[in-house]
Amino acid sequence: MRDIHSSSVTDAVKKLCMEANYELEPDMLRAFDRALQTERSAAGRQVLQILKDNAELARTKKIPYCQDTGFVVCFVELGQDVHVAGGLLGDAINEGVRQGYTEGYLRASIVRSPFDRVNTGDNTPAVIHVEVVPGAALKIQIMPKGGGCENRSKYKMLTPAEGVEGVKAWVIECIKTAGPDACPPLVAGVGIGGTFEKAALLSKKALFRELGSPNPDSTVDALEKELLDRANRLGIGPQGYGGDTTALGIHILTYPCHITSLPVAVTIECHAHRHKEVSL
């Protein structure tokens, strides 16, 4: 059994929260560059260039790339030979969020109740998903998830008869209805299979894969590429001003499902796709 002190978890989460908000990941910057090569719309190219400038300014001035510094979604892979010492894992993560957001001049965007809507003041709590895995490592992935795009995420229970064509139509429908509201160019995470909640979880998890990297399953990879091409034929373009770059990537994760079911969840993510991870 390996001991990892809870303060190490707090320190790691604090650093991830700050860095994720100041420094857009290299995979996103490369995606902007690729889009600049193919975008036909002058307004679209101008938006993409401003997003690159925005990333550079955020990085150098240590101000958030987007003022919506998000709801911290945290995926933890906890090696079953790890013992978190000195406190609870969830408390340690939330303390990291609290410190990162208050000391990093990041916006507090979380209200304590969906009804009275009083701001918690420090962006806690995070949404934490823990998976126990083999080994003695503790992997922490965080994604400060913007509200505008999250509000356009959707779920549909298809029938097995609707099949893969039904899945394609639904994903494209989600991107089309998200339209300019969710800050395109978008990234879509798609969870297919499992149950209601499993599909939703997969749709979030799928977003952590490096943008532009192939899906390890060649059939699913072909499906991702087809969907990306169709999304970029919609004409919505950067910020919805019209153009060819409506989505930068569509990432799919699948899971076995019941003989009656074909669940599909689509998490819509904006161009402020902030994702960071660390292994302790």
Next chain:
Amino acid sequence: MITTAADGIKDITPPLTDADAESLKAGDRVRITGVLYTARDAAHGRLLPLIEAGKPLPIDVRGQIIYYTGPSPARPGEVVGSIGPTTASRMDKYTPTLYGLGLKGTIGKGSRSQPVKDALTSHKAVYLGAIGGAGAVLSRFVKKLEIVAYEDLGTEAIRRLEVEGFPAIVINDCHGGDLYQNGVKQFARD
């Protein structure tokens, strides 16, 4: 006041008149210099009951522009943190009433409802888009910031901004023009 600069961009300084609003067309690029007021979900939720009760508002909206944003905190020595637009449609429920009071513009991102578009026509006003998610870049155009109402709302308080050359684009004009619809028409390939 609106003037067109040599680069074709329209320079705007509130307060705006009906004629100013009528001169703006969907797709026009604009630069705003002067005062903007920030307000989003929670502040709108407080303004509307005041209007319904016939009470005065904490800001005089006549001729003015409301920017839908909730900035991140300023670092020491900075005017503001990141300050990009939020999704405008969440304010759709309140917007026609505010245009009815003489508000001339709103700045946000994303599509508006038909009642908002109708209000633009009937009250001679515009809906402008700023680049969503470009909050760091947009912060550079804000020269002064003060909270004028609802400080308890934190990032959702009403702020008075003084901006210089703040960039935006006309999404919906008062003639029925819609940049989003035009864009899809021009670039859709199916």
